[in-house]
Amino acid sequence: MEVPGKKLLLKTSAVDTTYCQPCFKDGDNLPADAYCTVCKEFLCSNCASVHKKLKISRSHALLDKFSMPTSMSGDDDEYIEWCEIHPKEFIKYFCPTHQTLNCGHCVVQNHRSCHVDVISDLSQAFKDGPEYCDIDKAIAKLFKDIDKCVSDVEKNKTLIAEMSECEVSKLRRCRDEVNKYFEERENALLGIIDQMKNIDEALLDNLRPKCDNLKTEVEEIKKHLKTQENNTIQLFIKAKRAKQLLEITQTALAEINKKNTIHQYRFNIDSATERLMESNTGLGIVEKEVIDTQNALGMQIESDVDLTELKLIRAASIPVKSPIDTRDCFISSMLLLPMNMLLLADWHNDTLKLVDLQTSSMVSHVSVPGKPWGMCLLPGDRVAVTMETIIQFLETKGQLTLSDSIKVDDDCRGIAHHDGSLIVSYFSGKLQILNMKGGVIRKTEKYMNGQQVLVSPFHLIVARASQTAFVYVSDIEMNTITKLDMNLNFLQTFRDPALKGPMGISVFANQLIICCVKRNNIICINLSSGKMSQLHVEDDVIPDPEYCVYSPLQKKLYVTFNKHGHANHAENSVKVYNAIE
Structure with a gap:
């Protein structure tokens, strides 16, 4: 005969009546008036009173008859999570x-x-199943993402410190060249820089603790899961709840990444300062903008793109022959400008041409007093162009407009700008650093140890490697790329069988892009590792490439060609290659 209340002590899945368990052991079937959440026992009113008085159990939380579970089976010893909708169950x-x-x-x-499904049945195999494995992987990925976010925050703090130091240094050098009249303006500009720095530091200092908090939360989730791995039922429940917490944490991390932006600002010398002491923009201005640090700590869009991993697919060309041209075009160099514009130097037609990359059409052109070769971007929407024995300055805001020019002592070719100075290469093989008025600050010797170092340095560029600026020069006769420091000291020479006839040299993020006209290919040099690789082009060959630039906004590579001296091979367009990952 079945004893009433016996189900309470049996390990079954049936629903039991709620009797006082201590009394039942003495043979009494008294209805339960309370439930101890620590001992997991139903208690009558007398036992509950004693339970509250005993030293060992007086701190236990008791549920009254209106809050306690309505039933309990033997398996209930393993179930300790209350239903959020039905708190008694x-x-x-x-x-x-x-x-x-x-x-x-x-x-x-x-x-x-x-x-x-009954959780006790499902939980047996849950720990070794794919779902728990996915949760474990998600936790590991979230740790990695949080660590990356922390690293980005730290890199940005370093970046703003270096940027502040660099811009203040430029400001100081400019200040030394003018009289005491500019002291008030100097202090104002320093205040702007300091304000930007403080804003960015305050933002990043606020984000770092949030990353640490998220990491602590994820560690807590992992810790709770680990402590329950011997209790498969509890592990199942904790894991299911952990999935929701992980999603919330991922959302919070995305918000941190979204806010992890800093201001980009730079000090630009105002041209009116040199001509007019009464200018209300005397000394210069501090320009600011927000950088998306997820895309580029190096102030480039999509700067983490490895060009050597892209497949370049030929697309439609951009025609660049204008109605006033008297000869077929020979585009010696190109320059990416703000607002998605591309500036072209047409050597044959003594013309500079402006192309809108969004519409793939030429929108402006201007005749120049010489044959344009190399170009570089200057602060304040200006460009410097080498034209035989002069360097011509150009205003690019709105329409192309010729500005002032400076004379040089030889046939100049490549040109770059850095820190208020011009670095120029010459047909004769020498390099010079000039001030903005054409004065020679420094120059290279043509010969070193009895040998000519540079023979035909037709193109050069300034690029950064590990936050330090260097000059990189292509030499079509030596088949080399030469690396120099900013004092024009020779540091390294890149040589390779694939590097034959290097001409145009441009930079994207930490990668040099070099057109090899004698090898019909385009070479990429990673500035961090020094690794040299060939870009993957659809036909494996780019005939006679002269100059190329990569636009991260358009995700396209633009290439000009050297058909100079090739009969019936006129090239009056810029070829376009789509970059496919």
Whole structure:
């Protein structure tokens, strides 16, 4: 004969009546008036009173008869998670259709038509299953993402410190060249720089603790899961809840990444300062803009793109022959300008041409007093262009407009700008650093140890490697790329069989892009590793490439060609290659 209340002590899945468990052991079947959440026992009113008085149990939380569970089976010793909807019931079931954790009441009320699983049955194999494995991987990925965010924050702090130091240094050098009249303006500009720096530092200092908090939360989730790995039921429940917490944490991390932006600002010398002491913009201005640090710590869009991993697919060309041209075009160099514009130097037609990359059309052109070869961007929407024995300055805001020019002592070719100075190469093989009025600050010797170092340095560029600026020069006769420091000291020479006839040299992020006219290819040099690789072109050959630039906005490579001296091979367009990952 079955003894009333016996089900309470049996390890079954049946629903039991709620009797006082201590009294039942003495043979009494008294209804329960309380439930101890620590001892997991139902108690009558007398036992509950004693429970509260005993030193060992007086701190235990008791649920009254209105809050306690309505039933308890033997398996309930393993169920300790309360239902959020029905606080008196334990979670025992999982609905795979709705992906919900349920008590018995939830199942009856909301899941009658569903196939509902008993958690104790599912949990046995859960720890070794793919879902728990995915959660574990998600935690590991989130740790990695958080660490990357922390690293980006630290890099930005370094960047703003270096940027502040660099811009203040330029400001100081400019200040030394003018009289005391500019003292008030100097202090104002220093205040702007300091304000920007403080704003950015305050933002980054605020983001770092948030990253640390997220990391702590994820560590807590992992810790809780680890502590429950021997209790498969509890592990299942904790893991299901952990998925929701991980999603919330991922959303919070995305918000941190979204806010992890700093201002870009630079000090630009105002041209009116040299001519007019009464200018209301005397000494210069500090320009500011926000950098998306997720895309580029180096102030480039998509700066983490490895050009050697892209497939370059030929697309439509951009025609560049204008109605006033008297000869077929020979585009000696190109320069990416703000607002998605591309400036072209047409050597044959003594013309500079402006192309809108968004519409792939030529929108402006201007005749120049010489044959344009190399170009470089200057502060304040200006460009410097080498034209035989002069360097012509050009205003690019709006229409192309010729400005002033300076004379040089030889046939100049490549040109770059750095820190208020011009670096120029010459047909004769020498390099010079000039001030903005044409005065020679420094120059290279033509011969070193009895040998000519540079023979035909037709193109050069200034690029940064590990935050330090260097000059890189292509030499078509020596088949080399030469690296120099900013004092024109020779540091390194790149040689390779694929590097034959290097001409145009441009830079994208930490990668040099070099057109090899004698090898019909384009070479990329990673400035961090020094690794030299060939770009992957659809036909594996780019005939006679003269100059190329990569636009991260358009995700295209623009290439000009050297058909100079080739009969019936006129090239009056810029070829376009789509960059496919």
